[in-house]
Amino acid sequence: MRIFKLKGGKSLMNESEAFGRLASVKKTELEQLNLQAGTVLPAIEVKATEIICNRCGQKSSKRRAALPNEQYFCPQCKLLGRLSTLDVLYTIPEPNRFVEIYEPLSWQGVLSxxxxxxxxxxxxxxxxxxxxxxxxxxxxxxxxxxxxxxxxxxxxxxxxxxxxxxxxxxxxxxxxxxxxxxxxxxxxxxxxxxxxxxxxxxxxxxxxxxxxxxxxxxxxxxxxxxxxxxxxxxxxxxxxxxxxxxxxxxxx
Ligand SMILES: [Zn+2]
Missing domain, CATH: 3.40.50.10810 (Tandem AAA-ATPase domain)
Structure with a gap:
Protein backbone atom coordinates (compact mmCIF):
# COMPACT_ATOMS: atom_id res chain seq x y z
CA MET A 1 0.00 0.00 0.00
CA ARG A 2 1.44 3.35 -1.01
CA ILE A 3 1.24 6.33 1.29
CA PHE A 4 1.36 9.61 -0.57
CA LYS A 5 3.81 11.93 1.10
CA LEU A 6 4.23 15.64 1.16
CA LYS A 7 7.71 16.93 0.48
CA GLY A 8 8.15 17.59 4.16
CA GLY A 9 7.51 13.92 4.86
CA LYS A 10 4.05 14.39 6.36
CA SER A 11 1.65 11.65 5.30
CA LEU A 12 -1.12 13.18 3.21
CA MET A 13 -3.34 10.27 2.37
CA ASN A 14 -3.33 6.54 2.02
CA GLU A 15 -3.83 5.43 -1.58
CA SER A 16 -6.77 3.23 -0.55
CA GLU A 17 -8.70 6.32 0.59
CA ALA A 18 -9.19 7.10 -3.12
CA PHE A 19 -10.45 3.61 -4.07
CA GLY A 20 -13.95 4.13 -5.46
CA ARG A 21 -14.06 7.50 -3.80
CA LEU A 22 -13.86 11.18 -4.66
CA ALA A 23 -11.08 12.20 -2.28
CA SER A 24 -10.70 15.97 -2.05
CA VAL A 25 -7.15 17.26 -2.19
CA LYS A 26 -5.92 20.87 -2.10
CA LYS A 27 -4.47 21.88 -5.47
CA THR A 28 -1.33 23.10 -3.73
CA GLU A 29 -0.84 19.69 -2.09
CA LEU A 30 -1.56 17.80 -5.30
CA GLU A 31 1.53 19.22 -6.91
CA GLN A 32 3.57 17.57 -4.18
CA LEU A 33 1.99 14.14 -4.67
CA ASN A 34 3.55 11.70 -7.03
CA LEU A 35 0.37 10.14 -8.37
CA GLN A 36 0.86 6.84 -10.17
CA ALA A 37 -2.70 5.85 -10.97
CA GLY A 38 -6.21 7.18 -10.88
CA THR A 39 -7.93 10.31 -12.13
CA VAL A 40 -7.80 13.90 -10.99
CA LEU A 41 -10.73 16.13 -11.84
CA PRO A 42 -11.59 19.71 -10.91
CA ALA A 43 -13.80 19.90 -7.81
CA ILE A 44 -15.72 22.86 -9.22
CA GLU A 45 -16.21 23.74 -12.87
CA VAL A 46 -16.71 27.46 -13.48
CA LYS A 47 -19.04 28.43 -16.32
CA ALA A 48 -20.22 31.86 -17.54
CA THR A 49 -22.96 32.42 -14.95
CA GLU A 50 -22.88 29.31 -12.77
CA ILE A 51 -20.62 26.71 -11.21
CA ILE A 52 -21.00 22.93 -11.32
CA CYS A 53 -19.79 20.75 -8.46
CA ASN A 54 -18.24 17.47 -9.56
CA ARG A 55 -18.88 15.89 -6.16
CA CYS A 56 -22.63 16.45 -5.78
CA GLY A 57 -23.34 17.26 -9.44
CA GLN A 58 -25.39 20.35 -8.58
CA LYS A 59 -25.28 23.77 -10.22
CA SER A 60 -25.22 27.05 -8.31
CA SER A 61 -25.17 30.65 -9.45
CA LYS A 62 -21.76 32.26 -9.35
CA ARG A 63 -23.16 34.94 -7.05
CA ARG A 64 -24.23 32.39 -4.45
CA ALA A 65 -20.98 30.41 -4.73
CA ALA A 66 -18.50 33.32 -4.74
CA LEU A 67 -15.44 33.43 -2.46
CA PRO A 68 -12.77 36.17 -2.34
CA ASN A 69 -10.11 36.30 -5.11
CA GLU A 70 -12.45 34.95 -7.80
CA GLN A 71 -12.68 31.55 -6.19
CA TYR A 72 -15.93 29.59 -5.82
CA PHE A 73 -17.31 26.91 -3.51
CA CYS A 74 -20.29 24.55 -3.74
CA PRO A 75 -23.04 25.77 -1.40
CA GLN A 76 -25.12 22.64 -2.04
CA CYS A 77 -22.85 20.07 -0.41
CA LYS A 78 -20.92 22.32 1.98
CA LEU A 79 -22.19 20.37 5.01
CA LEU A 80 -20.17 17.39 3.74
CA GLY A 81 -16.94 19.40 3.85
CA ARG A 82 -16.48 22.61 1.89
CA LEU A 83 -15.29 22.01 -1.64
CA SER A 84 -13.94 24.93 -3.67
CA THR A 85 -12.02 25.84 -6.78
CA LEU A 86 -8.89 25.47 -4.63
CA ASP A 87 -9.55 21.69 -4.47
CA VAL A 88 -9.43 18.80 -6.89
CA LEU A 89 -11.07 15.40 -6.63
CA TYR A 90 -8.90 12.34 -6.86
CA THR A 91 -10.20 8.84 -7.54
CA ILE A 92 -8.74 5.39 -8.19
CA PRO A 93 -11.03 2.74 -9.77
CA GLU A 94 -12.42 0.42 -7.10
CA PRO A 95 -10.07 -2.61 -7.01
CA ASN A 96 -12.07 -4.79 -4.55
CA ARG A 97 -8.88 -5.37 -2.59
CA PHE A 98 -10.31 -7.38 0.27
CA VAL A 99 -9.17 -10.42 2.19
CA GLU A 100 -11.04 -13.63 1.48
CA ILE A 101 -13.52 -14.62 4.17
CA TYR A 102 -14.87 -18.14 3.78
CA GLU A 103 -17.67 -18.05 6.34
CA PRO A 104 -18.53 -14.39 6.93
CA LEU A 105 -21.91 -14.89 8.61
CA SER A 106 -21.67 -15.36 12.38
CA TRP A 107 -25.42 -14.99 12.94
CA GLN A 108 -27.03 -18.18 14.24
CA GLY A 109 -30.69 -17.16 14.10
CA VAL A 110 -33.45 -18.94 12.22
CA LEU A 111 -35.72 -17.38 9.61
CA SER A 112 -39.39 -18.26 9.21
ZN1 LIG B 1 -21.34 20.07 -4.30
Missing part, protein backbone atom coordinates in the same frame (compact mmCIF):
# COMPACT_ATOMS: atom_id res chain seq x y z
CA UNK A 113 -40.49 -19.95 6.01
CA UNK A 114 -41.68 -16.75 4.24
CA UNK A 115 -38.51 -14.96 5.41
CA UNK A 116 -36.35 -17.78 4.02
CA UNK A 117 -38.08 -17.47 0.62
CA UNK A 118 -37.44 -13.73 0.65
CA UNK A 119 -33.80 -14.26 1.69
CA UNK A 120 -33.26 -16.70 -1.17
CA UNK A 121 -34.81 -14.25 -3.65
CA UNK A 122 -32.46 -11.54 -2.41
CA UNK A 123 -29.44 -13.79 -2.83
CA UNK A 124 -30.46 -14.47 -6.46
CA UNK A 125 -30.89 -10.71 -6.96
CA UNK A 126 -27.30 -10.15 -5.82
CA UNK A 127 -25.99 -13.09 -7.87
CA UNK A 128 -27.70 -11.80 -11.00
CA UNK A 129 -27.06 -8.13 -10.21
CA UNK A 130 -30.67 -7.17 -10.60
CA UNK A 131 -32.60 -4.30 -9.04
CA UNK A 132 -35.06 -5.29 -6.34
CA UNK A 133 -37.54 -3.65 -4.04
CA UNK A 134 -38.04 -5.32 -0.68
CA UNK A 135 -40.97 -3.63 0.94
CA UNK A 136 -41.60 -4.84 4.45
CA UNK A 137 -43.06 -3.31 7.58
CA UNK A 138 -40.82 -2.46 10.53
CA UNK A 139 -40.06 -5.56 12.58
CA UNK A 140 -40.55 -7.95 9.61
CA UNK A 141 -36.90 -8.97 9.80
CA UNK A 142 -35.71 -7.13 6.68
CA UNK A 143 -32.12 -6.95 7.92
CA UNK A 144 -31.94 -10.66 8.77
CA UNK A 145 -33.43 -11.50 5.38
CA UNK A 146 -30.47 -9.72 3.78
CA UNK A 147 -27.84 -11.74 5.65
CA UNK A 148 -27.56 -14.62 3.20
CA UNK A 149 -27.25 -12.28 0.21
CA UNK A 150 -24.68 -10.17 2.07
CA UNK A 151 -22.68 -13.27 3.05
CA UNK A 152 -22.61 -14.32 -0.59
CA UNK A 153 -21.44 -10.85 -1.69
CA UNK A 154 -18.70 -10.79 0.97
CA UNK A 155 -17.41 -14.20 -0.12
CA UNK A 156 -17.31 -12.94 -3.72
CA UNK A 157 -15.23 -9.93 -2.56
CA UNK A 158 -17.93 -7.52 -3.65
CA UNK A 159 -17.95 -4.10 -2.04
CA UNK A 160 -21.18 -3.45 -0.17
CA UNK A 161 -22.99 -0.37 1.09
CA UNK A 162 -26.09 -0.22 3.19
CA UNK A 163 -27.32 3.37 3.22
CA UNK A 164 -30.28 5.07 4.83
CA UNK A 165 -31.48 8.67 4.73
CA UNK A 166 -31.76 8.46 8.54
CA UNK A 167 -28.84 8.62 10.98
CA UNK A 168 -30.80 6.70 13.64
CA UNK A 169 -31.35 3.81 11.20
CA UNK A 170 -27.59 3.68 10.45
CA UNK A 171 -26.76 3.73 14.17
CA UNK A 172 -29.22 0.94 14.81
CA UNK A 173 -28.09 -1.25 11.90
CA UNK A 174 -24.34 -0.90 12.45
CA UNK A 175 -23.98 -2.92 15.69
CA UNK A 176 -26.39 -5.58 14.39
CA UNK A 177 -24.36 -6.03 11.20
CA UNK A 178 -21.08 -6.07 13.13
CA UNK A 179 -22.47 -8.80 15.35
CA UNK A 180 -23.78 -10.79 12.38
CA UNK A 181 -20.54 -10.45 10.38
CA UNK A 182 -17.87 -10.47 13.08
CA UNK A 183 -14.92 -11.10 10.76
CA UNK A 184 -15.89 -8.37 8.32
CA UNK A 185 -14.49 -4.86 8.63
CA UNK A 186 -17.55 -2.58 8.56
CA UNK A 187 -17.32 1.21 8.60
CA UNK A 188 -20.05 3.54 9.86
CA UNK A 189 -20.15 6.97 8.24
CA UNK A 190 -22.51 9.84 8.93
CA UNK A 191 -22.23 13.51 9.75
CA UNK A 192 -22.80 13.12 13.49
CA UNK A 193 -19.87 10.84 14.34
CA UNK A 194 -16.14 11.15 14.34
CA UNK A 195 -15.04 7.86 12.76
CA UNK A 196 -12.44 8.76 10.12
CA UNK A 197 -12.89 7.29 6.68
CA UNK A 198 -10.89 4.19 5.81
CA UNK A 199 -11.20 1.65 3.02
CA UNK A 200 -13.46 -1.27 4.00
CA UNK A 201 -15.45 -3.90 2.14
CA UNK A 202 -18.67 -3.00 3.91
CA UNK A 203 -19.93 0.55 4.55
CA UNK A 204 -23.00 1.59 6.54
CA UNK A 205 -23.74 5.27 5.91
CA UNK A 206 -26.33 7.94 5.38
CA UNK A 207 -27.37 8.57 1.79
CA UNK A 208 -25.66 12.00 2.09
CA UNK A 209 -22.29 10.27 2.54
CA UNK A 210 -22.72 8.55 -0.85
CA UNK A 211 -21.63 11.78 -2.59
CA UNK A 212 -18.06 10.91 -1.52
CA UNK A 213 -18.07 7.64 -3.49
CA UNK A 214 -17.51 7.03 -7.19
CA UNK A 215 -18.42 3.70 -8.80
CA UNK A 216 -17.48 1.94 -5.58
CA UNK A 217 -20.21 -0.53 -4.74
CA UNK A 218 -21.16 -3.87 -6.27
CA UNK A 219 -24.12 -4.08 -3.92
CA UNK A 220 -25.93 -0.95 -2.78
CA UNK A 221 -28.93 -1.25 -0.50
CA UNK A 222 -31.02 1.77 0.42
CA UNK A 223 -33.04 1.24 3.57
CA UNK A 224 -36.06 3.46 4.17
CA UNK A 225 -35.86 4.85 0.63
CA UNK A 226 -39.21 6.51 1.20
CA UNK A 227 -37.94 8.49 4.19
CA UNK A 228 -37.10 12.18 4.29
CA UNK A 229 -34.72 13.58 3.00
CA UNK A 230 -34.16 10.96 0.28
CA UNK A 231 -37.53 11.31 -1.39
CA UNK A 232 -37.50 14.09 -3.98
CA UNK A 233 -33.86 15.00 -3.32
CA UNK A 234 -32.10 14.97 -6.68
CA UNK A 235 -28.65 15.34 -5.12
CA UNK A 236 -29.10 12.16 -3.08
CA UNK A 237 -30.58 10.25 -6.00
CA UNK A 238 -27.61 11.25 -8.15
CA UNK A 239 -25.29 10.18 -5.31
CA UNK A 240 -26.81 6.69 -5.42
CA UNK A 241 -26.29 6.52 -9.20
CA UNK A 242 -22.68 7.65 -8.90
CA UNK A 243 -21.73 5.51 -5.89
CA UNK A 244 -22.69 2.20 -7.43
CA UNK A 245 -20.56 0.59 -10.07
CA UNK A 246 -21.76 1.03 -13.63
CA UNK A 247 -24.48 -1.47 -14.52
CA UNK A 248 -24.98 -2.33 -10.85
CA UNK A 249 -28.61 -1.82 -9.91
CA UNK A 250 -29.87 -0.21 -6.77
CA UNK A 251 -31.59 -2.40 -4.18
CA UNK A 252 -33.96 0.08 -2.62
Missing amino acids: EPQTRCAQDLKVVVQQRKAHLLWAVTGAGKTEMLFEALAYAIKQKMRICLASPRVDVCNELFPRLKKAFQEVDILLQHGRQEQTYRYTQFVVCTTHQLVHFYEAFDVLIIDEADAFPFVNDKMLKRAVETARKKKVPCYC
